Amino acid sequence: MDTTKIQLQNITHVYVNSTEANTAIENINLDVKTGEFVSIVGPSGCGKSTILSCIAGLLKPTCGKILIDNIAITKPSSKVGYMLQSDYLFDWRTIFKNACIGLEVMKQLTKETEEYALHLLKEMGLAKYKDHYPSQLSGGMRQRAALVRTLAAKPDVLLLDEPFSALDYQNKLKLEDLVSMTLKKHNKTAILVTHDIAEAIAMSDRIIIMDNYPGKIKETVIIPDEIRNTVPFSAREVEGFYDIFHKIWKELDVDEQ
Ligand SMILES: Nc1ncnc2c1ncn2[C@@H]1O[C@H](COP(=O)(O)OP(=O)(O)OP(=O)(O)O)[C@@H](O)[C@H]1O
Numbered sequence: 001m002d003t004t005k006i007q008l009q010n011i012t013h014v015y016v017n018s019t020e021a022n023t024a025i026e027n028i029n030l031d032v033k034t035g036e037f038v039s040i041v042g043p044s045g046c047g048k049s050t051i052l053s054c055i056a057g058l059l060k061p062t063c064g065k066i067l068i069d070n071i072a073i074t075k076p077s078s079k080v081g082y083m084l085q086s087d088y089l090f091d092w093r094t095i096f097k098n099a100c101i102g103l104e105v106m107k108q109l110t111k112e113t114e115e116y117a118l119h120l121l122k123e124m125g126l127a128k129y130k131d132h133y134p135s136q137l138s139g140g141m142r143q144r145a146a147l148v149r150t151l152a153a154k155p156d157v158l159l160l161d162e163p164f165s166a167l168d169y170q171n172k173l174k175l176e177d178l179v180s181m182t183l184k185k186h187n188k189t190a191i192l193v194t195h196d197i198a199e200a201i202a203m204s205d206r207i208i209i210m211d212n213y214p215g216k217i218k219e220t221v222i223i224p225d226e227i228r229n230t231v232p233f234s235a236r237e238v239e240g241f242y243d244i245f246h247k248i249w250k251e252l253d254v255d256e257q
Contacts, residue, residue: 039200047215081155140171202232
């Protein structure tokens with residue numbers, strides 16, 4: 001049975017400083033099901049990161065309510081993992097120690113949780129680098145270590161804010177496959193923010209297209225099963241992939257509006 005994991009109910013957020021008020025997002029309504037992968041695309045400044053920060057409990061929306069498992073989000077919670085463009089690994093800690101940092105901060109470091117972190121490092125092909133330091137790893141390996149750190153705390157929800165954008169194309173495609181397969185295997189619910197339309201189509205069940213001034217939902221695109229059930233790398237070869245690409249491209253092309 002489909003259960004709703006995340007609910008955004010009429011979310012509006014206004015950034016206020018000493019000279020002005022800026023309505024970043026207005027009346028955002030969105031339900032995300034357990035295990036669903038939703039991407040958000042839209043022009044720069046339309047409020048994608050603001051939405052993620054509100055779901056993460058880092059930002060309190062000016063109006064509206066956010067629920068996870070029907071419980072209102074008022075502060076950051078271990079249920080929600082956040083992965084960003086920069087890996088934020090600590091250079092003085094080994095990869096294993098970096099992977100365990102969230103557990104340490106939450107005072108959940110036990111033999112069992114350490115073993116789980118080690119298991120995830122193995123899954124990500126990093127077991128033999130566990131005693132290395134971040135500076136000894138490539139960008140793709142570092143981002144995989146950041147993913148282990150995020151998953152080690154066993155969040156139900158993953159918020160991914162352009163996590164592959166700093167990687168070279170080959171590593172980006174490899175990591176898309178790995179993240180997609182890992183999240184499916186662990187039945188995680190994910191929201192990805194990306195400027196890469198092909199990445200959004202290849203990884204998602206559903207894509208939310210946003211509009212600017214103020215940020216709002218313009219359209220929703222449901223990804224057909226043939227694409228959804230294929231790993232991201234091969235999804236690009238599925239018939240109909242580029243029809244969806246062109247549709248989204250057109251929606252985002254401000255010159256044509
Ligand atoms: N701390 C802040 N104070 C004031 N305004 C802010 C703040 N953070 C973001 N904004 C404004 O809110 C709007 C939405 O910003 P946000 O970063 O959420 O957009 P975005 O869609 O993620 O952008 P990008 O694609 O460029 O990363 C923008 O107009 C931005 O300038």
